[in-house]
Amino acid sequence: MSWLPKSNIVVPIDFSDESEQAIRTALELADDPSHVHLVHVLFPLDSVSPGVVWGETDDTKREKAVNDYFDTYLAEKGVEGVRHTVLFGNPGHEISEYATNNAADLIVIPAHGYHGIKRYVLGSVAERVIRLSKCPVLVLRRHDQD
Amino acid sequence: MIQQRFFWILAVLVAVWQSGTASPSYAQDAGDPTVAAEPADSEATAEGAESESSDTNQANEESEPTASGDAAAAADDPPEEPAGFFRSAEKQVDNAFGEFNGFLASWMFYPVFGFPLAVLWLIIGAIFFTVRMKFINLRGFKHAILVTAGKYDDPEDVGEVSHFQALTAALSATVGLGNIAGVAIAVSVGGPGATFWMILAGLLGMSSKFTECTLGQKYREVRPDGRIMGGAMFYLSKGLSEMGMAPLGKFLAIFFAILCIGGSFGGGNAFQVNQSLNAVQETIPFLEQNRWLYGLIMTVLVGIVIIGGIRRIAKTAEKIVPFMCGVYVLAALAILLMNFSEIPSAIGTIVAGAFNPDAMYGGFIGVLVQGFRRAAFSNEAGVGSAAIAHSAAKTDYPVREGIVALLEPFVDTVVVCTMTALVIVITGAYESPELAVYRDSNNGAALTSNAMAAQITGFQYVLAIAVMLFAYSTMISWSYYGERCWAYLFGDRASMSYRIVFLVFVFLGSIVSSTNVLDFGDLMILGMAFPNILGVLLLSGKVKTDLDDYWNRYKSGEFTRSS
Numbered sequence: 001m002s003w004l005p006k007s008n009i010v011v012p013i014d015f016s017d018e019s020e021q022a023i024r025t026a027l028e029l030a031d032d033p034s035h036v037h038l039v040h041v042l043f044p045l046d047s048v049s050p051g052v053v054w055g056e057t058d059d060t061k062r063e064k065a066v067n068d069y070f071d072t073y074l075a076e077k078g079v080e081g082v083r084h085t086v087l088f089g090n091p092g093h094e095i096s097e098y099a100t101n102n103a104a105d106l107i108v109i110p111a112h113g114y115h116g117i118k119r120y121v122l123g124s125v126a127e128r129v130i131r132l133s134k135c136p137v138l139v140l141r142r143h144d145q146d
Numbered sequence: 147m148i149q150q151r152f153f154w155i156l157a158v159l160v161a162v163w164q165s166g167t168a169s170p171s172y173a174q175d176a177g178d179p180t181v182a183a184e185p186a187d188s189e190a191t192a193e194g195a196e197s198e199s200s201d202t203n204q205a206n207e208e209s210e211p212t213a214s215g216d217a218a219a220a221a222d223d224p225p226e227e228p229a230g231f232f233r234s235a236e237k238q239v240d241n242a243f244g245e246f247n248g249f250l251a252s253w254m255f256y257p258v259f260g261f262p263l264a265v266l267w268l269i270i271g272a273i274f275f276t277v278r279m280k281f282i283n284l285r286g287f288k289h290a291i292l293v294t295a296g297k298y299d300d301p302e303d304v305g306e307v308s309h310f311q312a313l314t315a316a317l318s319a320t321v322g323l324g325n326i327a328g329v330a331i332a333v334s335v336g337g338p339g340a341t342f343w344m345i346l347a348g349l350l351g352m353s354s355k356f357t358e359c360t361l362g363q364k365y366r367e368v369r370p371d372g373r374i375m376g377g378a379m380f381y382l383s384k385g386l387s388e389m390g391m392a393p394l395g396k397f398l399a400i401f402f403a404i405l406c407i408g409g410s411f412g413g414g415n416a417f418q419v420n421q422s423l424n425a426v427q428e429t430i431p432f433l434e435q436n437r438w439l440y441g442l443i444m445t446v447l448v449g450i451v452i453i454g455g456i457r458r459i460a461k462t463a464e465k466i467v468p469f470m471c472g473v474y475v476l477a478a479l480a481i482l483l484m485n486f487s488e489i490p491s492a493i494g495t496i497v498a499g500a501f502n503p504d505a506m507y508g509g510f511i512g513v514l515v516q517g518f519r520r521a522a523f524s525n526e527a528g529v530g531s532a533a534i535a536h537s538a539a540k541t542d543y544p545v546r547e548g549i550v551a552l553l554e555p556f557v558d559t560v561v562v563c564t565m566t567a568l569v570i571v572i573t574g575a576y577e578s579p580e581l582a583v584y585r586d587s588n589n590g591a592a593l594t595s596n597a598m599a600a601q602i603t604g605f606q607y608v609l610a611i612a613v614m615l616f617a618y619s620t621m622i623s624w625s626y627y628g629e630r631c632w633a634y635l636f637g638d639r640a641s642m643s644y645r646i647v648f649l650v651f652v653f654l655g656s657i658v659s660s661t662n663v664l665d666f667g668d669l670m671i672l673g674m675a676f677p678n679i680l681g682v683l684l685l686s687g688k689v690k691t692d693l694d695d696y697w698n699r700y701k702s703g704e705f706t707r708s709s
Contacts, residue, residue: 047452054315
């Protein structure tokens with residue numbers, strides 16, 4: 001890939017400290033903030049939690065809640081003009097697919113993810129994105145990596 | 147920091163293994179007759195699983211309440227030959243369960259002054275919380291009803307469900323076969339006197355439930371999508387970390403999560419299948435010889451909800467359960483009315499049995515332990531599981547949901563369990579010679595079914611439907627508890643693996659002997675009290691401060707009622 005400004009950058013967000021770093025990096029690389037797509041992936045709803053059983057929670061409400069959360073979060077961080085989207089499913093798969101569908105030319109992802117036993121059981125989202133995506137992936141290292 | 151959690155999980159497993167192998171002394175010594183898996187039995191099984199000895203039969207026999215505790219006599223029972231491949235496979239699975247139980251029982255039910263350790267711990271916790279919270283179980287009762295009725299609901303509060311919905315969700319996990327079968331077991335093993343201690347345990351348990359559910363709300367996490375994650379694992383890790391005990395908190399949280407997963411496979415699942423099948427086969431004898439068939443049907447029915455994602459079924463089951471619960475209580479009341487003249491003498495028997503028990507019921511402590519144990523198994527107070535459901539309630543005041551939660555042991559134990567117990571006592575089912583076969587095999591569901599059918603003709607059919615629904619909704623609710631703990635340990639993405647293992651246990655519940663399923667459920671669910679009550683004791687100061695503040699504001703009329 002060239003180091004010229006990118007026209008479409010996908011940034012998976014889980015609202016952790018590392019997410020903010022990824023947004024800043026993407027803004028530096030993009031030619032315009034509106035070309036930065038922030039993506040939050042939600043797991044499919046279960047069938048047994050009280051909220052679901054009583055019909056108080058559904059994907060429409062969850063999506064709206066996350067979008068509201070995005071607005072507050074971005075306002076807090078002083079980030080303007082970026083886009084944000086909510087997806088449902090397996091994070092690695094959804095992120096790569098979204099990038100392909102939106103002709104992204106870069107994915108910026110923090111490598112913080114799971115550690116310890118969860119890493120052995122699940123692998124990291126970043127690993128999966130690298131494997132599945134058709135565009136270049138920039139993996140940011142975590143600060144406290146040991 | 148990396149792999150820290152992995153380390154803790156390993157540490158817990160090693161500690162459990164060590165304690166199990168180090169002390170080969172079993173709870174049976176404590177005069178606690180339902181712990182069936184014997185060391186001798188386990189060893190024999192390990193060495194000669196293929197030999198024709200029928201360990202299931204032995205296990206069942208040994209759980210019999212023998213005053214002398216002479217388990218050897220029970221082995222005289224002629225062994226039953228396993229017939230066919232399925233039968234012998236069933237036996238092997240059952241034996242494996244028995245061994246595992248014996249190993250866990252060696253430390254969880256370690257006898258202290260005649261009390262199995264886990265039961266003593268629950269009693270200490272319940273008394274402490276009742277005194278520390280100045281009898282919130284009594285003084286909070288009226289407020290609990292008003293809050294549940296929606297008088298203080300604010301739809302704008304953070305959370306997923308109303309107070310009423312959270313209480314119903316938690317109740318669907320607690321009202322299950324523990325209320326029907328478990329209580330019958332308590333009365334047949336501990337005698338009528340166990341009823342008294344069970345009711346007392348229910349009343350004291352209200353305070354435990356209040357304290358743990360308040361903490362569940364206080365330390366819950368709100369995810370960006372508005373979903374709530376809470377429960378003992380969160381208050382143990384976050385709460386104790388606030389108090390400068392982060393490593394202990396993490397250890398207890400992981401310990402709790404492991405046991406809760408076990409509880410969701412045992413008491414919240416296999417026990418429900420097993421005992422509901424016992425009641426159902428009273429009406430469909432075909433199932434008696436083909437128990438696996440019922441297991442398979444239940445597996446499919448649970449599977450289409452938890453894996454297939456058919457939510458309508460879970461919703462329907464959840465809403466029918468309160469109705470069935472009402473039918474059950476009314477039927478029990480009808481039986482009490484039909485035997486109106488015997489009520490005073492039944493109460494006399496219960497009180498006398500509680501303080502001057504017949505030696506055959508294991509003496510004063512034996513009876514008390516039965517009452518507390520079956521009450522805790524049924525209402526889960528002090529166990530910490532319900533905090534997972536209650537944390538989803540919409541409220542800005544953790545104490546308010548805690549107060550709602552104290553209704554749970556009341557409804558479950560003081561009302562529903564007491565009904566079962568009174569029926570068993572009044573009808574004499576706990577001592578009737580014809581029903582001895584059910585008592586000996588811990589088949590509590592059949593005992594209740596027979597006792598009720600003798601009074602109301604055909605009631606066994608109603609009960610069969612009721613218990614299937616109770617079992618089903620309890621399993622669905624417990625799968626949620628287990629899955630939250632699983633996700634806590636392994637991440638949200640690992641849910642599917644949990645669901646598959648859960649279904650395996652649904653099936654196992656149908657083929658493993660009642661005694662082994664009961665013991666496994668007990669060990670896991672009562673075991674959860676170790677990490678939970680320890681953490682809640684340490685955090686009780688915070689609850690006390692919050693409660694005092696809330697109560698002052700409530701009394702001063704600061705909280706407005708909606709109507």
